[in-house]
Amino acid sequence: MALAEGVRAMTSTDTHKFSILIIEDEAGPRDALKMILRPFYDLYTADNAHTAMRLLRELKIDLVTLDLKLPDRQGVDLLQDIKLEREDAEVIIITGYGSLKSAMDGIRYGAAAYLLKPFNVTELISLINQTLEKKQRLDRLRALLKTPLLHWGTESEAAESWRLLSDEYCSVAQTRRGGHIRLDEYSEFAPVLSDLLEAKSRALFNHCCRVSCYAVLLGEHLDLPAGERRALAIGAFLHDIGRVGIDEQATTRPGGLGYQTRDLLQRHPEIGARMVLPLRLPAEVGQIISYHHEQYDGSGYPYGLQGDGIPRLARIVGIAQAFDHLAMEHPALHSPQAFEEAAEQIRRLGGSRFDPSLAELFARVIADTKASIPALVTSPRSTALPKS
Incomplete structure (x- = not known):
């Protein structure tokens, strides 16, 4: 119950409801994921790589759950395609055919997480929740990195840039202490780095x-x-x-x-x-x-x-x-x-x-x-x- 409330709180405070694309060729697991996630997210589904890539081009997808076994494309190859098409979309690999190599390949090509079937529902929702929270932080930092506000030419300019980054980080992270991360406290600044x-x-x-x-x-x-x-x-x-x-x-x-x-x-x-x-x-x-x-x-x-x-x-x-x-x-x-x-x-x-x-x-x-x-x-x- 507390976990569900946490997911609702996260999704309700955003300007949009998060969108998830479920890529799974088997109807049973696909329907199970839809039933679990529908209360919290806007859902889209694809049972093959071609449909998945079309949806990614047409829609604003925040997160993808990806099965490694698809009829028209291997999962890791599709992962590379997804990250090339939509680098900002997070990907969680959900598979019943896991191995150390596939896990390492997933990490190498940009997957945010890796989950083996059969999975625990609470574990899945918690993992998605954490991944989307992190996506919010990274998206805000990426936006700030693209602005002309950050300068690193001198120590004083660098200090001001770190203050801007820490304030922006604190506005979306749940680690705020007294409204500011201290630059002289490495343990507090480590997550920003x-x-x-x-x-x-x-x-x-x-x-x-x-x-x-x-x-x-x-x-x-x-x-x-x-x-x-x-x-x-x-x-x-x-x-x-x-x-x-x-x-x-x-x-x-x-x-x-x-x-x-x-x-x-x-x-x-x-x-x-x-x-x-x-x-x-x-x-x-x-x-x-x-x-x-x-x-x-x-x-x-x-x-x-x-x-x-x-x-x-x-x-x-x-x-x-x-x-x-x-x-x-x-x-x-x-x-x-x-x-x-x-x-x-x-x-x-x-x-x-x-x-x-x-x-x-x-x-x-x-x-x-x-x-x-x-x-x-x-x-x-x-x-x-x-x-x-």
């Missing part, structure tokens, strides 16, 4: 989650002090925060990257470091953000540092972020082979791009843990900003 990355791009958010996991995995084999371990986890998650401060529409234009666009992208470490200055994070976090693209031989950017002149935690994150890109590009995505071969590439680049001792250790760590990595990077703790 996490949602801000996801508002920019879910792919970026997932990349940052994985990089934090890989960096922490390497850090655990280095006997780092507790303060450095915490800074490593936070800095790895925020290493690409500077991309939030860049208009990246130019990067998707036909014809490749021009010189000016490439120069802008290569400034994201210094932009990111300026962005977090007002947040009073540990100094090591700022160093990670500033230097994670520096290379051991001095050929990196933006400062051309080399060797031990690059702070050790930044060298660790540089390895972790490069490893993630290599693993995600591997033909055997999410397989132990993909992780092992990506780690071997890191080892071979030791002494040129990467610290040779760290690269060697990282390759050994991945070889020892490659079978458990898929579960590690899709676990709940890999999708949240490290706590203080």
Whole structure:
């Protein structure tokens, strides 16, 4: 009863009733979902991919429930189509044919959640409720990111931009304390940082989650002090925060990257470091953000540092972020082979791009843990900003 009242309260305070598209080819499960959700949402249904895409083009759909087995299109392929057509539509995969690979593919291609049949009705409604609440927050942050109100050029401009973001965030989140999130309280500001990355791009958010996991995995084999371990986890998650401060529409234009666009992208470490200055994070976090693209031989950017002149935690994150890109590009995505071969590439680049001792250790760590990595990077703790 309390859950139903919570759903009604959420839907009644919005300017529109949320719309859900149920994509399910079997009449029984489709009708069951309609019966469960009809009291709370505007519902549309499709029993094939063609109809689903037509409805997405014609209607304002807030959330999609997606079955992975369809007669005319595989579920993960349709998920990619949905996100290309309507990036702002959230997708919850509901399937009776779940596997770790399909769960990882779903996360990779932008699904908000993954639910196995048979499911608990309370669990389903709670999951939809949480997903739509988060969608509200992300939509508001995306709108603010597109305005000319945010500036990150100086520390004072960055502080004012964070105040605008926190006020906007608090207007839709249920975490308001005394009407304001304190910039000097990292534990209070952490949810804003996490949602801000996801508002920019879910792919970026997932990349940052994985990089934090890989960096922490390497850090655990280095006997780092507790303060450095915490800074490593936070800095790895925020290493690409500077991309939030860049208009990246130019990067998707036909014809490749021009010189000016490439120069802008290569400034994201210094932009990111300026962005977090007002947040009073540990100094090591700022160093990670500033230097994670520096290379051991001095050929990196933006400062051309080399060797031990690059702070050790930044060298660790540089390895972790490069490893993630290599693993995600591997033909055997999410397989132990993909992780092992990506780690071997890191080892071979030791002494040129990467610290040779760290690269060697990282390759050994991945070889020892490659079978458990898929579960590690899709676990709940890999999708949240490290706590203080």
